[in-house]
Amino acid sequence: MIRRDFVKKSLAVAGVAGINIPAQVAGDDNPLPAKNKFNLKYAPHFGMFENLAGKDLFDQLKVMSELGFTAIEDNGMMGRTPEIQTKIGETLAKYGMTMGVFVIDGGDNWKISLTTGKQEFKDTFLKTCRTAVEVAKRCNAKWMTVVPGFFERHIPIGIQTGNVIDALRQGSEILAPHGLTMVLEPLSDTPELFLRNSDQTYMICRAVNSPACKILFDMYHMQRNEGDVITNLDRTWSEIGYLQIGDNPGRKEPTSGEMNYKNIFKHIHEKGWQGILGMEHGNAKPGKEGEIALFNAYVETDSFLPKPAAATSGKTKGKK
Incomplete structure (x- = not known):
């Protein structure tokens, strides 16, 4: 797309919606x-x-x-060519942006269930971890999403948990020497999945006991599965390696559902979070207008810091 056309169309949409986009997308002649x-x-x-x-x-x-974003994530990075992976890494470096998660994907990730203890599944997982190391080098990634797979009804839960821990310890041994971290994601997509709650994931990470194995706390999934998001963030904080966002219901941007992301973001900021918050959701509205609305939703929910007090002329408010 020609940048000039992009700018004109973007400004037109913004004008119709009665909202603003940043000055830095105002055109090539703008000093930015x-x-x-x-x-x-x-x-x-x-x-x-x-x-x-x-x-x-x-x-x-x-x-x-x-627009001011300083990171991206790309679940499908492992499916891209090495040339594209490398170019993404180089482009992010050019813009001073950080690469977030991609999925350690050995085919259908959920069906390669580490809960079973089957060697074939473990071998596939470990092989994919080794491939992920090379992908991470190309795109300058540090975090990779892992889903242990399906719950197995015929195996006691404690045995399943032990099988998962064993596999993740071996995966951590592959990733840790490279400074990489797998982040385990409890999900709400189907009750058939093994990993469902933050406390369960916390327990597994403590048992694996490696900097290469942490929690991916997706606030949309945790709102659906357990609620009490801020309290559970606090409870599992020491093992959280990555955060993701999505409002509920609908899994769209903040302000589109029931979750008070302004308070959640403020709490995360006050805890000193320096990591990434992946925007793991769709857009509530279609087209350019929806994308500008999404951007403005983040501006709104991120604006939680107290505003400086208005200057006065030396008088104390309320006194004569």
């Missing part, structure tokens, strides 16, 4: 003022701003950077 400054490191994914940027991955990265 300071980028929008978020308090936290939110990470969009490819496709989230493709109506504004076009379908080219690298145009999308440019627009994400221009």
Whole structure:
């Protein structure tokens, strides 16, 4: 897409919606003022701003950077060619952006169930971990999502848990020497999955006892499975390696559902979080207008820091 056309169309949409987009996307002749400054490191994914940027991955990265985002995530990174993986890494470095998670994917990730203890599943998992090391080097990634697989009804839960711990310890031995971390994601997609809750994931990470095995706390899934998001963040904080976002119901951007993300983000910021918050959700509205609305939702929910007191003329308010 020609940048000038992108800008004109974007501004037109913004004008209709009665909202603003950052000055830095105002055109090639603009001297580009300071980028929008978020308090936290939110990470969009490819496709989230493709109506504004076009379908080219690298145009999308440019627009994400221009909007002020300092990270991305890409679940499907392992399925991209080595050339594209490398170019993504180089482009992120150019824009000063951080690569977030991609999925350690050995085919259908959920069906390779580590709960069974079967050697064939463990071998596939460990082989994929080794491949993930090479992918991470190309795109400068540090975190990889892992889902242990399905719950096995004919195996006692304690044995399943032990099987998962054994496999994850071996995976950690592959990743740790490279400074990489698998992040275990409890999910709400189906009750057939083994990993469902934050306390269960916390227990497994403590048992694996490696910096290469931590929790991916996806707040959308945890709201659905257990609620009490802020309290459970606090309870499992020492083992959390990565955070993801999605409002409920619908799994769209903050302000689209019931979750008070302004308070959640404020709490995370006050705890000193320096990591990524992956925008693991869809857009509540379609098209360019929906993408601008999504951006503005993050501006709104991120604006939790107290505003400076208005200057006075030396008088104390309320006194004569």
